[in-house]
Amino acid sequence: MEQSRRTRPRALPPGWYPEDPDEVRSLVQRWTSDSPRPEAFSAISPHAGWYFSGELAAMAVASLRRCDTVAVVAGHLSASASILIAEEDAYETVMGPIEADSPLASSLADEIMEAGFHPPLPDRATDNGVEVLLPLVAALHPGAKALWLRCPPNYTARELGAALMRAAVDAGRTIAVLGSTDLTHYGPAYGFEPAGRGAKAELWALGVNDKAFVDALVDMNPTALIDIAVSRHAACSGGAAAAALCFAIEAGGTEILILGRSSSLDKHQDSSFVGYCAAAFR
Secondary structure, three states: OOOOOOOOOOOOOOOOOOOOOHHHHHHHHHHHHHOOOOEEEEEOOOOOHHHHHHHHHHHHHHEOOOOOOOOEEOOOOOOOOEEEOOOOOOEEEOOEEEEEEEHHHHHHHHHHHHHHOOEEEOOOOOOHHHHOHHHHHHHHHHOOEEEEEEOOOOOOHHHHHHHHHHHHHHHHOOOEEEEOOOOOEEEEHEEEEOOHHHHHHHHHHEEEEEEHHHHHHOOOHHHHHHHHHHHHOOOOOOHHHHHHHHHHHHHHHOOOEEEEEHHHHHOOOOOOEEEEEEEEOO
């Protein structure tokens, strides 16, 4: 008997992104109409609610090359965690379901095991890092399949990026990778206030701490990227960014475009705030 298909339902509450497909299309058109298409192998995208970082996220997704499958890699994991993957056959979005690339997922697990690492474990948790980006993938890459992955900020991030490249070759796929991460989470809401509060804190978080992470992106240095993310609390999902970078390097990428930077303070002044960055590797 054929196994019944499983679709991963949407789990984020209303407010993270529009509920109306026409509104999604309108926003995406507005956010990306003047954006160059660098045909990137991979990109880095923020993953806050669209009110705060939707425009940067759309720019990142729009930068990706035409492909059969978009692998969206998020994080929100400890350094001791394992790579996680959604096991469903499709992912529900406001734009309609996106098919999961199951053959690519199988090939990826084989590649990771052959490299001596534990294969991805099932991801059954609710996490905004992938879900908030899927409507953008559906709108900007219609017909493409997807992979839902999460990666910890440790050495496995480098292997995941390389394994995705090998798996794509094995499965006969052209893929692009989207690394999903926000930058410094600063203030009392996050229990992180090394520079106090006020203008001095904002300058340090955005101009020093976030900049250190962005500089590592520009240098295309995955080891520094992970170290800065963890030791300086400069990104919530540094492993995802490192995996996207490593995939680009394996694919032949040699340069990065910083598509834009912002923070939640641009929308709402508060003692707690988050930094955002969109970048494309080509």
